[in-house]
Amino acid sequence: MTETRDPILSVRNLTLDIPVGGGTLHAVRGIDFDLARGETLCIVGESGSGKSLTSLAIMGLLAPRIERRADRLEFDGVDLLKAGPRKMRSLRGNRMSMIFQEPMTSLNPAYTIGDQLTEALLLHRNVGKKAARDRAVELLEKVGITAAASRLGQFPHQLSGGLRQRVMIAMALMCEPELIIADEPTTALDVTIQAQILRLLVDLQREMNVAMILITHDLGVVARVADKVAVMYAGELVETGPAGAVFGQPTHPYTRGLLRCIPVPGKTERGAELGTIPGIVPSLVGDVSGCPFRTRCEEAVAACRGAIPLRHRSDDAHAFRCVHETGMATAEVSA
Template structure:
């Protein structure tokens, strides 16, 4: 049921991809709600449907992909009912997105200043001078020194960290209500990752943004999330408040993701990090029951039966043996 105070409410989202005559479901019946000013983190391995879910909100899916959704409400606006022109007026203005690789998202033949000001002037009736002043302010706000010089430079003249900061500034140019960050720290070193994560938190507090943060790293997620969605093979396998999901994981996949995160004082120095055996099912795989069956250490024949979401309304999971993996580990001598 839709929360009347929700910033974003997604219900029954599915995505199919045409693979040359055959239609493959890559996201299946995803539903979630984001409150204004809160952070929702979507986590999972590559190929689990995280980015496609985010792109579908703004209808930025690949040509071969088709979105089906029961409702997609942004405040009082039903996004699924908007035409191309109406949706274009919302993209970049009320909902902004930070993409994973800024080098491929920024245009190499235009200066940073031109790209930033074009975003604002596309949506707001401001002069070029006013747009440049806001661009300069935001570059400084995201931690870029000498913004006047940077505005005249081209993306290839900047480091990866600076380009990502430019992308954040660009996303903020029109003062959006919702910011979607698609693995914005993946290509950066650990120090820059920490700086950008802190920057996103500060900016969210300052501008009162709703934030959807997509990542495969539960270590990062634990630092910023209010709510967490864990996706696997296009499905939500666990969801709830961050403390509940991260401290008391009920799905074996969530438990294994958490074990892959190195812990200071607990991980053995110079030892190999844990990984999850196997891989995400291919689009051609026939899935009976739990999609995680082949990789799950605690599966049995009952896991091949049809599944449905369970939980108490605040902590949901898609598993017939919730918490079984943790109990099996705790029972070991």
């Protein structure tokens, strides 16, 4: 992947190993990406692809037994690989914040909305309680919550799922972070609410010029929200690039396969057979070499067991990992 000018987050060769009974689970293997201010990167993948672990690795929230290695893991000039627990605490909730999937479980039921909103601000900034509450009301209004001042005294269970997710977003924005990581922020919500929340996230992110990583399995969400897309499969980024390029010219067999799997209103013929990706995600325990997708790939050849080159489409920012020059075996033969 090409260098982004003045990235706020820069990741090179990030590798996550989890010791399990009978070997090591190579959950994430050598992923690279850069993210600039005001940019949205969507990491898309199926369950077990390692996308959530990647976000936790950046936030320094991995379980202690998971081994994190990288050539570079830099956030606005701070080397996160060398940052100790205290340094990480001063960053989290302050300069980088996270929004989780389940607003029900990520808000503490024992505290009021106001307490939880102001907590990070009081912890990281030298502000008084009054100022913190004013800021909380301002942000609740910004995320579209009516009667914001009266909400501060309410408890999470008194709010609907959509409102709770808005509170989570307000909470993530309290300290004006420079990086937001949203892990499946709308998966637990209804479609109508999903659209509202995504719109809110995108508007706020543009307005405040924040860098955002959005993790999802929903290709529709990715297409509508992302500036840059990273398709993750079995711990590797198999295709990365600007959203227009990845969806306009999907190149890696996995990306193409995924896009064939979903019915697209107006494009897929109603009732027609959908594309499928047969087989299952391979085990990542033990020796993992070659292309992880080869067991399910229709373009697979013997070379897929070896080293897989990183290739670029005509647009330099659009990259993919495949033995085939165009992601297709057939095109090569005819060429």
